[in-house]
Amino acid sequence: MPDSESDEAMKLPSFRDLAEEPHLLSLLSDDRQEIAQSVRSLVDRCLEDGDFQASLTDTIETAVEEGCGDDQAVLWIVAALAEARSQNAIHALLRSFAMEEEESLSHAAGIALLRIGVPAIEALMEWIDEEPGADLRKLTYRLLGDCGMLDEQDYVENVKEFLRARVLREQAREPGEQATEEAIAAAARLGDYEFLDHLREIFTQSFNSKNTSIQDSIETLQENPEGLPFIPTISAWEENFGWIFEEDLESHRVNRDQPGQEHSHHHHDHQCEEDCQL
Numbered sequence: 001m002p003d004s005e006s007d008e009a010m011k012l013p014s015f016r017d018l019a020e021e022p023h024l025l026s027l028l029s030d031d032r033q034e035i036a037q038s039v040r041s042l043v044d045r046c047l048e049d050g051d052f053q054a055s056l057t058d059t060i061e062t063a064v065e066e067g068c069g070d071d072q073a074v075l076w077i078v079a080a081l082a083e084a085r086s087q088n089a090i091h092a093l094l095r096s097f098a099m100e101e102e103e104s105l106s107h108a109a110g111i112a113l114l115r116i117g118v119p120a121i122e123a124l125m126e127w128i129d130e131e132p133g134a135d136l137r138k139l140t141y142r143l144l145g146d147c148g149m150l151d152e153q154d155y156v157e158n159v160k161e162f163l164r165a166r167v168l169r170e171q172a173r174e175p176g177e178q179a180t181e182e183a184i185a186a187a188a189r190l191g192d193y194e195f196l197d198h199l200r201e202i203f204t205q206s207f208n209s210k211n212t213s214i215q216d217s218i219e220t221l222q223e224n225p226e227g228l229p230f231i232p233t234i235s236a237w238e239e240n241f242g243w244i245f246e247e248d249l250e251s252h253r254v255n256r257d258q259p260g261q262e263h264s265h266h267h268h269d270h271q272c273e274e275d276c277q278l
Helices: 003-011 022-028 030-046 051-065 072-083 088-098 103-116 118-128 136-144 153-171 182-189 193-206 212-220 236-243 244-256 271-273
Strands: none
Touching: 022 030, 022 072, 030 051, 030 072, 030 088, 030 193, 051 088, 072 088, 072 103, 072 236, 088 118, 088 193, 088 212, 103 118, 103 136, 103 236, 103 244, 118 136, 118 153, 136 153, 136 182, 153 193, 182 212
16 A cells, blocks of 8 residues: 555544544443443433434534444444434434444444334335445345234235335336346335236246246245245344343333244245345
């Protein structure tokens, strides 16, 4: 690396350089208990003060602009805003989600959008209708395929309808620019059994019955005539941030597993493994 590039890399700030307020500095601790307490404190303040939510959102955007969006402390702020269901943060989280080069931040932002729920999912669908690049559309479809865990189950039907429309739009693209398989896989994960006949037509007419991903989606739906969305035993939120909000998550898990709320776990094992890494 030339000296000029090396010097520039050395000048990139860390989150510590940006954080001045005590509530941000506490996120830099090496002690997990202190971090958990700090994040919970941020959540409480967010719930009480919309201006504070805006301030934390600005902190995320500043960190991204300064090149330290992947700093662990930034991810704790993302978690706090998500747990507070901050609608103020949605657009900043969408921009963070779209930053593929900031892998940890993009990953956390996607989880956060799901945690916020319907308002964030609506914004996500509006955003994908602006037709970002194929890689981002694929990433978005995978995220929409996890909407089965939303508390607002009636809204899942809206996501299914949206994905059906997106499949048609993807098919209209040039082959190298499509994300058809990912959109179909998302619909299958949501248990869109009504889409099965149309999906068979797509498989035979557009792919000559020779697409492994779509065949897997067809089999997934065939095995799920009840149309139950796939819900992993441990959500990505629980896996990544559960240790911070452990008591609240345990209560949510008990409520989710009440009788009469059985969930589909019969989908292919490789899909479940992907969920645990989202």
